[in-house]
Amino acid sequence: MLQGLRSPFFLRLAQGLRAAGARVTKLHFTLGDHLYWRGSAQSCHKPEAALAAHYEQLLASGSFTDLVLFGDCRPVHQPAIAQARALGIPVHVFEEGYFRPDWVTLERAGVNGYSDLPRDPNWYRKVQSHVPASEPTTEVGPAMSARILHDIAYNAGNLLNPLFYRHYQSHVPHSILAEYLSYARRFVQVRAKRARDQRGVEQLCASPAPPFYLVALQVAGDSQLTVHSRFKSSEDFLHEVFDSFVGHASRDAWLVIKNHPLDPGLQRHDRLVARLANEYGCAARVVFLDSGNLPQLLDNACGLVTVNSTSIGQAMFHRCPTIAMGSSIFAMPGLTFDGSLDAFWGAAKQTHARPDAALFRAFSRVVRWATQINGGLYTERGIGLAVQNAVPNLLAPEGKLQALLRQFPCERES
Numbered sequence: 001m002l003q004g005l006r007s008p009f010f011l012r013l014a015q016g017l018r019a020a021g022a023r024v025t026k027l028h029f030t031l032g033d034h035l036y037w038r039g040s041a042q043s044c045h046k047p048e049a050a051l052a053a054h055y056e057q058l059l060a061s062g063s064f065t066d067l068v069l070f071g072d073c074r075p076v077h078q079p080a081i082a083q084a085r086a087l088g089i090p091v092h093v094f095e096e097g098y099f100r101p102d103w104v105t106l107e108r109a110g111v112n113g114y115s116d117l118p119r120d121p122n123w124y125r126k127v128q129s130h131v132p133a134s135e136p137t138t139e140v141g142p143a144m145s146a147r148i149l150h151d152i153a154y155n156a157g158n159l160l161n162p163l164f165y166r167h168y169q170s171h172v173p174h175s176i177l178a179e180y181l182s183y184a185r186r187f188v189q190v191r192a193k194r195a196r197d198q199r200g201v202e203q204l205c206a207s208p209a210p211p212f213y214l215v216a217l218q219v220a221g222d223s224q225l226t227v228h229s230r231f232k233s234s235e236d237f238l239h240e241v242f243d244s245f246v247g248h249a250s251r252d253a254w255l256v257i258k259n260h261p262l263d264p265g266l267q268r269h270d271r272l273v274a275r276l277a278n279e280y281g282c283a284a285r286v287v288f289l290d291s292g293n294l295p296q297l298l299d300n301a302c303g304l305v306t307v308n309s310t311s312i313g314q315a316m317f318h319r320c321p322t323i324a325m326g327s328s329i330f331a332m333p334g335l336t337f338d339g340s341l342d343a344f345w346g347a348a349k350q351t352h353a354r355p356d357a358a359l360f361r362a363f364s365r366v367v368r369w370a371t372q373i374n375g376g377l378y379t380e381r382g383i384g385l386a387v388q389n390a391v392p393n394l395l396a397p398e399g400k401l402q403a404l405l406r407q408f409p410c411e412r413e414s
Contacts, residue, residue, distance in 0.1 A: 002069040006154035016387040032154035047167040052079040073223035074171040108399035113228030113327030118410040128362035131369040140382035186265030201292040205300040212254035214301040216309040224308040229326035249345035303348030321348040334359040370401040
């Protein structure tokens with residue numbers, strides 16, 4: 001096991017694997033990793049440039065049969081994935097669920113833009129009858145309080161990393177202290193503006209009201225931006241959105257930008273949006289929301305514009321026309337708009353632009369069965385359920401998705 005996330009999930013998972021007869025070793029990169037582990041472990045003090053050689057020696061020793069990690073874009077994980085693939089060692093990648101809450105993603109090879117999930121709608125239509133229908137979802141309950149506490153505990157341990165793990169470079173693009181201070185400020189601001197934001201949502205969704213398009217932002221530094229899209233920041237993304245909106249959307253349309261609920265607020269997106277709205281001459285029909293009822297917005301929006309936000313999954317349920325501007329598992333004809341952003345503003349108003357409900361049912365059925373684990377990552381209840389469902393998949397000789405692709409081949413689009 002390489003890095004997990006800031007919770008006891010990997011510890012509980014290792015215990016479940018050991019109970020099933022497996023031998024598990026963890027590679028530590030930080031003191032926070034130590035705090036959330038019991039059992040066999042090795043410490044890695046290598047600089048990033050030396051990781052590939054270290055992994056090659058470790059994995060070529062023949063001592064390990066599988067590699068398990070959370071998030072396949074982390075700098076400490078990418079050279080390990082490359083070495084494991086070269087040696088034919090299965091890589092099991094965990095990530096937050098494609099369908100949230102109550103689901104965790106588990107794929108072999110990669111997740112999100114690296115996923116082996118086909119982008120061919122006909123494949124899902126053909127394969128859906130060959131996978132069992134999902135069992136009733138067990139709800140894991142609220143997890144935010146537990147998530148915050150685990151995050152603080154993990155990062156408290158990391159305060160001494162400069163002494164004990166001086167070469168470690170976090171995948172988080174800013175200091176933890178700056179993040180926490182910004183979170184605290186944003187928490188106060190969001191609470192103060194919540195009622196006002198919801199009034200704004202009610203006005204946007206009232207009748208009569210101007211048509212509006214919803215833009216869902218990613219968390220700053222999210223790999224969906226930095227790895228799985230051509231954008232390097234939310235500012236790059238918003239520049240393109242504003243430019244296209246002003247040039248191609250109808251003059252009576254509004255643009256509603258909704259911040260990510262977990263954004264730390266280090267980059268003041270409200271100020272960025274205000275500046276761009278003035279720069280592009282459309283300030284009178286631009287709204288920025290830090291909060292607000294997302295399902296209500298999706299029910300009434302002309303369309304959703306995003307890179308690869310989890311709001312895409314919700315947009316499918318609400319049959320809201322959507323364009324994914326990053327490498328998304330949802331990016332296929334029949335689910336999301338198969339064209340340019342310039343064309344989306346007009347096409348989204350057409351009935352045929354709405355997600356195909358039958359295709360989404362087929363897609364959801366296959367993706368849930370092949371890549372999703374019912375459970376959670378932060379609470380005892382959620383972790384217990386996720387471990388129970390993950391262990392059999394990890395010990396299986398072949399992944400569910402890979403078995404489907406072997407039986408029903410489909411060329412993967414880049």
